[in-house]
Amino acid sequence: MLSSIRTATKSRALFAGSQGLKAFASQKLGKCGKLDGQSSVNESFRRPMSGKSFNVPPSAEFVARVSGIATMCKLPFQETADGLDAAFIGVPIDTGTSNRPGARFGPRHIRAESAMIRAYCGWTRAAPYESIKVADIGDINVNLFDLKDTCKKIREAYHKIVATGCIPLTLGGDHTIAYPILQAVAERHGPVGLIHVDAHADTSDMILGEKIGHGTPFRRCVDEGLLDCKRVAQIGLRGSGYSPDNYEWSRAQGFRVVEAVECWHKSLVPLMEEVRSQMGSGPVYLSFDIDSLDPAFAPGTGTPEIAGLTPIQGLEIIRGCRGLNLVGCDLVEVSPPYDTTGNTALLGANLLFEMMCVLPKVKYY
Secondary structure: OOOOOOOOOOOOOOOOOOOOOOOOOOOEEHHHHHHHOOOOOOOOOOOOOOOOOOOOOOOOOOOOOOOOOOOHHHOOOOOOOOOEEHHHHHHOOOOOOOOOOHHHHHHHHHHHHHHHHOOOOOOOOOEEOOOEEEEEEEOOOOOOOHHHHHHHHHEEEHHHHHHOOEEEEEEEEHHHHHHHHHHHHHHHHEEEEEEEEOOOOOOOOOOOOOOOOOOOOOHHHHHHOEEEEEEEEEEEEEOOOOOOOOOHHHHHOOEEEEHHOOOOOOHHHHHHHHHHHHHHHOOOEEEEEEHHHHOOOOOOEEOOOOOOEOHHHHHHHHHHHOOOOEEEEEEEOOOOHHHHOOHHHHHHHHHHHHHHHHOOOOHHH
């Protein structure tokens, strides 16, 4: 598959950036796409500048994007989080959805579209692969017939992940998954701040007689003391509701509620300055529902609402998290069957890359 890759000339750089990368780039690609002295193009290597090994995806300059097994950003696959600073994990469920299903296929399609993403963030100059060791550790083996059992499996898996000190970057799956993930995260870090980007508050107490579903995760988190309620911001909320004030309960808990109408026709950079101040230095979890974006940009989701955020505003929110003590992030509710173009999954992949770029310890040029 990779054996057709020709030897790269020394005059071309595999990656732009540090001298360590340029030295790496000067090596030759040999048979089977391997670098001289290396076992695989996407395995970790030791940088002279730091003495620490990092994982670097192969460059599309020399390795075709469409080749190989689909992992997030074409990173190496690793079975556990051991030794990683951050890890991409898929949670392929839609058992908790109340409208259109299909989010169980989200992780697979996000990974496929992520092959387009390169090593550096062009505008911010973030260099995650020079800073932290990241890998794709696969999917949680969920139970598609039993949502409560699935939540147990997620909680137990994330308990092991966060116990290593690894920061989870989660590919959803419907928004139910935030509840068991936050159970594991809060067990390690205590009550966390939350930046919740969504069209919906997801604070219902019960839906069709059930307390666990994609419309209830943050109600359950409050019930169990997983959130520091004075450090919760919900951004992009909108749509029709079951009462005159959809967000009365959120405000009563001390959440900051930013409805989508407050975001229309403006940059969200000033808002994120205020949110950073609200979050302070404590641990923060970022949960990003793709339906926060207007369905004109992200139609592939289960519960679309008109008049939402733009992708630009989504980037402003995520980039505005730089400097926070992020202890986990998720991107949820991508339902590929409702977007045959793949654009929704592509958006999700890029937003996850941007989340990685704002994690603590990431280097910027």
